[in-house]
Amino acid sequence: MNKLEAKITQIQQSGAILLVDAEVDGQVFSALLIESATNPEWLQIGHSVNLVFKETEVSLAKNLAGTISIRNKMVCTVISINKGELLSKIEMKFNNYTIGSLITTRAVNALELIVNEEIIAMVKSNEISLMC
Amino acid sequence: MENNIITIDIEKMMFTANGKLNLVVNTHINIGELVALFGQSGAGKTTLLRILSGLIKPDKGIVKFGETVWFDSSKGINISPKERNISFMFQDYALFPNMTVEENILFAQPKKSREDALELLAVFGLSEFSKRKPSGLSGGQKQRVALARALARKPQLLLLDEPLSALDADMRVALQNEIYQAHKLLGATTIMVSHDLNEVFRLASHVLCIEKGLIGRVGTPDEVFSDSSVSGKVQITGQIARIEKQDTINIVTVISGSNQIIKVIAFDNDMENLQVGDSVLVFTKAFNPIISKLM
Numbered sequence: 366m367n368k369l370e371a372k373i374t375q376i377q378q379s380g381a382i383l384l385v386d387a388e389v390d391g392q393v394f395s396a397l398l399i400e401s402a403t404n405p406e407w408l409q410i411g412h413s414v415n416l417v418f419k420e421t422e423v424s425l426a427k428n429l430a431g432t433i434s435i436r437n438k439m440v441c442t443v444i445s446i447n448k449g450e451l452l453s454k455i456e457m458k459f460n461n462y463t464i465g466s467l468i469t470t471r472a473v474n475a476l477e478l479i480v481n482e483e484i485i486a487m488v489k490s491n492e493i494s495l496m497c
Numbered sequence: 498m499e500n501n502i503i504t505i506d507i508e509k510m511m512f513t514a515n516g517k518l519n520l521v522v523n524t525h526i527n528i529g530e531l532v533a534l535f536g537q538s539g540a541g542k543t544t545l546l547r548i549l550s551g552l553i554k555p556d557k558g559i560v561k562f563g564e565t566v567w568f569d570s571s572k573g574i575n576i577s578p579k580e581r582n583i584s585f586m587f588q589d590y591a592l593f594p595n596m597t598v599e600e601n602i603l604f605a606q607p608k609k610s611r612e613d614a615l616e617l618l619a620v621f622g623l624s625e626f627s628k629r630k631p632s633g634l635s636g637g638q639k640q641r642v643a644l645a646r647a648l649a650r651k652p653q654l655l656l657l658d659e660p661l662s663a664l665d666a667d668m669r670v671a672l673q674n675e676i677y678q679a680h681k682l683l684g685a686t687t688i689m690v691s692h693d694l695n696e697v698f699r700l701a702s703h704v705l706c707i708e709k710g711l712i713g714r715v716g717t718p719d720e721v722f723s724d725s726s727v728s729g730k731v732q733i734t735g736q737i738a739r740i741e742k743q744d745t746i747n748i749v750t751v752i753s754g755s756n757q758i759i760k761v762i763a764f765d766n767d768m769e770n771l772q773v774g775d776s777v778l779v780f781t782k783a784f785n786p787i788i789s790k791l792m
Contacts, residue, residue, distance in 0.1 A: 366764075366767055396728075397784065398782075399730050399782075399783040399784075407726075408728075421762060448745075449744035450744055452745050454745045454746070454764065465766075467745070467746065467764075491782060491784040491785075492785075494727060494728050494729045494780070494782055496727050497726045
């Protein structure tokens, strides 16, 4: 899984649904959560948490133009491309983190991905979990 | 308040297969509840049951049932097992082989009553076997008799040490239901040692986790076993049964407590400290699973 260290900066709530903003190296990420029966004590503004998301939830884009609904975007550099028959794992550098994305090998070919190039990795808010 | 709780504040040095381990327990149990003791082998669960029953004497401390002192090392009090009005049931049935089912029940009764014995046998669906000897019964039937016999004493405290672990899955579920019904019917405070999460969730209203001789997490099964360090609302615990490397990923098969088979995609960095047999938490977000009615 991918893990980024973050600090909670804002919590917006509507009923049992929470939209949590957290900063990673000054960049704001958002995570959509459902409230627990007893919210854990770490779920508060100012607390440090890990943002956790699975490699399969990371979309990749090159030369992205226009607007897009996905809130969490990371400008990355491709470190490695491990091509399998159907699935490929891409490792990327985002600030000091290494993050991974699993996409189809067809998609890798269509993107014409190469090592060392810049790419945008994106994750929807509802795919990010928080871990203390 | 003290009237309604079992107070346990004891220490006992245990000599386990892995060396010495000091059992230190300071907790209380509400009278009338069905409580599960959960933890790994050698953690001290059975020792604690035996201390409550009076079969093992703690090195020091106090055990009280309501306001009745069962053990107090500072005052030299140690009430005998017989006077504590408890029943103890183990995973091996320990029925008297030379007695019939009915005689086994009658033997356990403090006041002999054939009528009560037959009623108890009826509650456990054992009426037709009342004249049989234990050798003529199946494992599940023997364990039912053992449970009926444990209750025939009308104990104020029922101690169950992994009572169902020798039974197959279907028989376990049937007996779990009977333990649950018997507890509701008779209201005896019940403390049950179990390794089985499903059993704990099904039966217990309160869980005490024992880890290396110490009480760990305590609370309802939900409170104890839901991992609040993760925001994911879909959480399943289980054991890794298989890891298969496929293409650029690993497919991990996890068997959950309720014998559900789950497959999870994992990456090499996820697998660094995982191997077959490990207990794991599988979680996802409330937003991701799709729900549909079973036909």
